[in-house]
Amino acid sequence: xxxxxxxxxxxxxxxxxxxxxxxxxxxxxxxxxxxxxxxxxxxxxxxxxxxxxxxxxxxxxxxxxxxxxxxxxxxxxxxxxxxxxxxxxxxxxxxxxxxxxxxxxxxxxxxxxxxxxxxxxxxxxxxxxxxxxxxxxxxxxxxxxxxxxxxxxxxxxxxxxxxxxxxxxxxxxxxxxxxxxxxxxxxxxxxxxxxxxxxxxxxxxxxxxxxxxxxxxxxxxxxxxxxxxxxxxxxxxxxxxxxxxxxxxxxxxxxxxxxxxxxxxxxxxxxxxxxxxxxxxxxxxxxxxxxxxxxxxxxxxxxxxxxxxxxxxxxxxxxxxxxxxxxxxxxxxxxxxxxxxxxxxxxxxxxxxxxxxxxxxxxxxxxxxxxxxxxxxxxxxxxxxxxxxxxxxxxxxxxxx
Amino acid sequence: xxxxxxxxxxxxxxxxxxxxxxxxxxxxxxxxxxxxxxxxxxxxxxxxxxxxxxxxxxxxxxxxxxxxxxxxxxxxxxxxxxxxxxxxxxxxxxxxxxxxxxxxxxxxxxxxxxxxxxxxxxxxxxxxxxxxxxxxxxxxxxxxxxxxxxxxxxxxxxxxxxxxxxxxxxxxxxxxxxxxxxxxxxxxxxxxxxxxxxxxxxxxxxxxxxxxxxxxxxxxxxxxxxxxxxxxxxxxxxxxxxxxxxxxxxxxxxxxxxxxxxxxxxxxxxxxxxxxxxxxxxxxxxxxxxxxxxxxxxxxxxxxxxxxxxxxxxxxxxxxxxxxxxxxxxxxxxxxxxxxxxxxxxxxxxxxxxxxxxxxxxxxxxxxxxxxxxxxxxxxxxxxxxxxxxxxxxxxxxxxx
Numbered sequence: 001x002x003x004x005x006x007x008x009x010x011x012x013x014x015x016x017x018x019x020x021x022x023x024x025x026x027x028x029x030x031x032x033x034x035x036x037x038x039x040x041x042x043x044x045x046x047x048x049x050x051x052x053x054x055x056x057x058x059x060x061x062x063x064x065x066x067x068x069x070x071x072x073x074x075x076x077x078x079x080x081x082x083x084x085x086x087x088x089x090x091x092x093x094x095x096x097x098x099x100x101x102x103x104x105x106x107x108x109x110x111x112x113x114x115x116x117x118x119x120x121x122x123x124x125x126x127x128x129x130x131x132x133x134x135x136x137x138x139x140x141x142x143x144x145x146x147x148x149x150x151x152x153x154x155x156x157x158x159x160x161x162x163x164x165x166x167x168x169x170x171x172x173x174x175x176x177x178x179x180x181x182x183x184x185x186x187x188x189x190x191x192x193x194x195x196x197x198x199x200x201x202x203x204x205x206x207x208x209x210x211x212x213x214x215x216x217x218x219x220x221x222x223x224x225x226x227x228x229x230x231x232x233x234x235x236x237x238x239x240x241x242x243x244x245x246x247x248x249x250x251x252x253x254x255x256x257x258x259x260x261x262x263x264x265x266x267x268x269x270x271x272x273x274x275x276x277x278x279x280x281x282x283x284x285x286x287x288x289x290x291x292x293x294x295x296x297x298x299x300x301x302x303x304x305x306x307x308x309x310x311x312x313x314x315x316x317x318x319x320x321x322x323x324x325x326x327x328x329x330x331x332x333x334x335x336x337x338x339x340x341x342x343x344x345x346x347x348x349x350x351x352x353x354x355x356x357x358x359x360x361x362x363x364x365x366x367x368x369x370x371x372x373x374x375x376x377x378x379x380x381x382x383x384x385x386x387x388x389x390x391x392x393x394x395x396x397x398x399x400x401x
Numbered sequence: 402x403x404x405x406x407x408x409x410x411x412x413x414x415x416x417x418x419x420x421x422x423x424x425x426x427x428x429x430x431x432x433x434x435x436x437x438x439x440x441x442x443x444x445x446x447x448x449x450x451x452x453x454x455x456x457x458x459x460x461x462x463x464x465x466x467x468x469x470x471x472x473x474x475x476x477x478x479x480x481x482x483x484x485x486x487x488x489x490x491x492x493x494x495x496x497x498x499x500x501x502x503x504x505x506x507x508x509x510x511x512x513x514x515x516x517x518x519x520x521x522x523x524x525x526x527x528x529x530x531x532x533x534x535x536x537x538x539x540x541x542x543x544x545x546x547x548x549x550x551x552x553x554x555x556x557x558x559x560x561x562x563x564x565x566x567x568x569x570x571x572x573x574x575x576x577x578x579x580x581x582x583x584x585x586x587x588x589x590x591x592x593x594x595x596x597x598x599x600x601x602x603x604x605x606x607x608x609x610x611x612x613x614x615x616x617x618x619x620x621x622x623x624x625x626x627x628x629x630x631x632x633x634x635x636x637x638x639x640x641x642x643x644x645x646x647x648x649x650x651x652x653x654x655x656x657x658x659x660x661x662x663x664x665x666x667x668x669x670x671x672x673x674x675x676x677x678x679x680x681x682x683x684x685x686x687x688x689x690x691x692x693x694x695x696x697x698x699x700x701x702x703x704x705x706x707x708x709x710x711x712x713x714x715x716x717x718x719x720x721x722x723x724x725x726x727x728x729x730x731x732x733x734x735x736x737x738x739x740x741x742x743x744x745x746x747x748x749x750x751x752x753x754x755x756x757x758x759x760x761x762x763x764x765x766x767x768x769x770x771x772x773x774x775x776x777x778x779x780x781x782x783x784x785x786x787x788x789x790x791x792x793x794x795x796x797x798x799x800x801x802x
Contacts (some may be wrong), residue, residue, distance in 0.1 A: 050726045346482070
């Protein structure tokens with residue numbers, strides 16, 4: 001796999017645009033369209049929140065249909081907890097995009113992100129969709145990436161080329177965070193485009209598998225949003241033989257590429273968690289299985305006490321072992337070893353003999369790796385999170401007003 | 402029940418002291434002794450954290466024995482994750498208190514709170530215990546309450562009198578918070594004294610029941626500490642007929658009094674959560690049962706997004722309904738109604754028609770009540786928490802150093 005300039009329009013046959021429709025208070029780009037020139041195999045993974053927003057309900061049906069031509073997205077209003085009106089608005093959003101693009105409505109994914117409980121300003125939105133469709137281009141992927149952001153401070157995109165049956169295939173993705181980030185689903189909004197040819201059922205399977213080890217391994221604050229959605233469109237324009245066998249070498253290659261794209265995006269989301277000053281990678285090994293390893297890693301990654309300690313660059317390893325202890329996995333002190341970077345801070349459940357200055361240097365870095373070995377099992381998991389800062393409190397105390 | 406001046410020495414036959422032993426960096430009171438002039442029925446509820454601290458291991462045995470004469474406590478060092486040395490130190494702590502008080506070692510509860518991973522300064526501690534024993538008095542309860550605090554900003558104590566079989570009985574308690582506060586157990590350190598006469602097995606039962614609706618309904622930050630312990634000593638000096646029947650009226654009266662004391666202390670702990678500027682009471686009703694109601698209430702109370710919104714007095718009710726949606730209980734939008742104070746903000750899963758100014762006034766108060774009705778069931782639960790402020794981040798980013 002080769003990394004290329006990141007843009008959702010990098011795969012053949014995809015165009016995009018992002019425009020300013022006046023939905024965000026800031027006046028920035030807030031409506032995006034991603035469009036495939038030919039029908040694409042479609043897949044999606046959506047929030048497990050029972051208060052799923054209206055666009056999620058519609059996009060689930062599109063994913064079930066297995067074919068998509070486009071995605072219409074807005075930021076600034078989540079169209080969640082909006083009842084009947086919200087359902088109508090989401091449907092109208094899909095129709096507006098379908099009409100402007102001359103494609104079937106049931107082949108248009110929709111997604112919204114922003115404040116919960118407000119209805120969409122439909123006049124602005126439909127005008128924005130029309131505007132965006134008129135501006136679709138290869139370069140438009142950059143504006144599209146801007147249009148999906150809310151409190152994000154950075155754009156999150158990635159792209160690769162790789163070879164499938166002698167053909168060069170391109171796969172790309174973009175995502176937005178950055179509050180309400182927590183697993184149990186395709187966290188936040190993310191969009192993957194590829195010109196690979198693959199059966200839609202297999203695309204769905206590969207996407208679900210990729211989510212498990214990427215987006216579902218991210219926690220910013222433990223909140224699973226009402227709007228979380230991950231979309232994948234594969235339009236086949238690379239010309240590879242269509243992947244139809246989950247046991248084939250081609251499927252394995254494609255699935256690996258999809259995992260890489262999803263992991264890239266997931267890490268970017270964690271890194272740009274609201275108010276984050278540090279990126280934390282937590283690896284737990286020696287567990288009975290993956291699930292147990294993940295449970296312990298998540299207990300560490302979700303602990304506000306751990307997260308504030310890293311913000312303060314405070315070598316308070318007691319909070320890490322405390323989180324391991326209440327994780328529910330039943331880890332025993334004597335089996336517990338912890339490293340921060342290369343510095344072992346806990347050996348057999350007790351403080352290890354380390355140089356505090358060395359640990360301080362490690363904790364002062366922007367990216368910090370925490371590793372815990374909790375036994376002799378083969379279960380291993382890595383999760384990504386960020387520290388908890390004053391800014392997190394500020395952003396979330398003032399978001400609405 | 403009548404509220405009286407709060408002091409753990411209020412019940413007959415209890416003395417206490419708190420002294421400065423030099424364990425806290427601040428130089429404040431850090432060693433406390435509570436002493437009963439006669440053997441008391443003893444009970445305890447302890448942390449479920451598998452990294453349970455050394456004093457917890459010892460105190461569990463005392464509770465199992467059913468008789469206690471005293472409690473020895475220190476703050477400033479948790480004696481957790483300290484291995485063999487920690488176990489020896491905790492044992493020596495109990496022995497030092499037993500010797501100074503001339504009581505059996507196996508009748509001395511011990512408790513420690515403070516930084517994890519450091520061993521106790523035994524010279525200072527044993528000198529402090531001796532000093533405290535020399536200063537035991539009725540007035541000493543006040544100093545004892547100071548000596549158990551860490552980042553707490555207020556003392557937490559309560560006391561009542563009530564009548565059992567014609568005799569006036571007194572029950573009192575004190576507690577410390579205020580970080581690492583989360584259920585799954587007697588959260589933090591708490592001590593209940595009473596002159597009621599009750600069988601130790603029934604005392605244990607009443608204590609466990611009281612914890613379920615008091616301390617286990619508090620969440621400050623979701624972290625269950627290595628040292629959480631709740632102790633109860635009942636010395637019988639009130640002269641009531643010993644309670645030996647869990648079905649008796651006397652047991653019911655006593656159990657209710659114990660619940661009241663534990664609930665008072667639990668609410669004080671939530672109110673003084675690290676960095677708290679607001680006390681939040683979250684009640685969920687209409688659930689299938691208590692467990693479901695508690696699960697939803699805890700999802701709301703633990704959400705950093707909800708907690709920061711209340712800190713910012715931001716009427717962002719979407720975060721409350723979002724938390725209900727990911728709680729795992731399967732609440733449907735149409736069944737969901739939410740009030741902040743008296744103001745209904747969500748009706749049938751959608752924003753209700755309320756006056757924003759009225760809601761702002763409600764959210765500006767120091768104590769805010771959130772009520773969610775999620776169906777027609779009879780399950781109801783109330784949990785207590787606090788908001789999430791800049792101070793929380795500051796306190797926990799700098800605690801260790």
